[in-house]
Amino acid sequence: RASRTxxxxxxxxxxxxxxxxxxxxxGASLEKMGLRDYIKPKLYCVKEAVFPFAKFPGVDPxxxxxxxxxxxVLGFGETFGEAFLKAQLGAGEFIPDxxxxxxxxKDSDKREVPALCGTLIELxxxxxxxxxxxxVLKEAGYDVLTVSKVKEGRPHIVDRIKNGEIxxxxxxxxxxxxxxxxxxxxxxxxxxxxxxxxxxxxAVALCEALVASKLDSKVRSxxxxxxxx
Numbered sequence: 001r002a003s004r005t006x007x008x009x010x011x012x013x014x015x016x017x018x019x020x021x022x023x024x025x026x027g028a029s030l031e032k033m034g035l036r037d038y039i040k041p042k043l044y045c046v047k048e049a050v051f052p053f054a055k056f057p058g059v060d061p062x063x064x065x066x067x068x069x070x071x072x073v074l075g076f077g078e079t080f081g082e083a084f085l086k087a088q089l090g091a092g093e094f095i096p097d098x099x100x101x102x103x104x105x106k107d108s109d110k111r112e113v114p115a116l117c118g119t120l121i122e123l124x125x126x127x128x129x130x131x132x133x134x135x136v137l138k139e140a141g142y143d144v145l146t147v148s149k150v151k152e153g154r155p156h157i158v159d160r161i162k163n164g165e166i167x168x169x170x171x172x173x174x175x176x177x178x179x180x181x182x183x184x185x186x187x188x189x190x191x192x193x194x195x196x197x198x199x200x201x202x203a204v205a206l207c208e209a210l211v212a213s214k215l216d217s218k219v220r221s222x223x224x225x226x227x228x229x
Contacts, residue, residue: 004072005047011074012045046075048087081208088209095209096195098124099167102147102157103133104182106174109200114140116170116200119207125168130157150184161188169196170203 010017020033030036050071075087088095101120105113110133117127117137127144129137134146148156160166169189173182189196197203 008045008047008072008074012041013039014041015039043076043078044080044083046077046080046083046087047072048075048084048091048093050091077212079208079212080205081210081212082215084205085209085212094193094195095206095213096167097210097213099126100128100165101125101168101170102128102160102166103137103144103170104130104149104157105133105170105172105200107132108174109172110136112200113137114142116203116207117142117144119204120168123207123210128160128166158184158188161185161192161194164192166194168206169194170200171196172198172200 006017015035020030020035023033024030050073073087073090075083075085075090077083077086085095103113103117113133114137117140120127121142127137127142128147129144130149131146134144137144147160148154150156150158157166161169166189169185171182171185173179186196186198188194195206197206
């Protein structure tokens with residue numbers, strides 16, 4: 001893991017940490033190398049993993065503790081949203097700037113989903129949700145449409161994905177059965193190139209990226225930014 005993370009951090013702070021470690025191993029001190037103080041990057045830096053799921057039809061693109069990425073990309077920005085946006089673009093991901101968003105979250109996330117729903121509406125999305133999530137949103141004052149889960153009969157959410165009616169998916173699950181039940185949603189999203197996140201933190205990050213995409217952003221020279229830090 002260090003073979004990937006150390007170069008990333010080195011780029012962010014402008015110091016070759018592998019070189020620093022090698023010199024420490026032969027007796028050089030951090031003070032002698034001028035590294036006693038904490039180095040704080042001037043810009044936000046986001047590392048995004050690149051996954052090969054599209055090359056393996058039928059595989060559930062859900063993440064676990066094992067390493068599944070085939071590489072990483074790095075995004076720089078004055079805000080987290082800008083850095084996250086550039087990291088997604090570098091990884092070849094597409095973030096929709098509007099359309100219809102599907103929300104279905106586990107019980108532990110239902111407390112926070114109304115705030116996310118409000119943000120997505122402000123960004124221009126129409127919201128649809130499964131029954132449990134829709135009930136929470138309705139109680140919070142959001143009148144959103146309901147869509148059936150796969151096991152609840154057709155037409156269900158997978159049908160809507162295949163018909164091109166969904167642009168963004170926020171689907172958080174917990175428990176073996178729930179993860180198994182939602183696997184068809186993940187596979188359909190992958191096959192139809194629909195933006196998908198399995199955590200609320202990821203959804204919030206996507207919203208920040210969308211806000212950043214509407215602002216003026218500039219291409220940055222890595223060498224210039226690192227040297228100036």
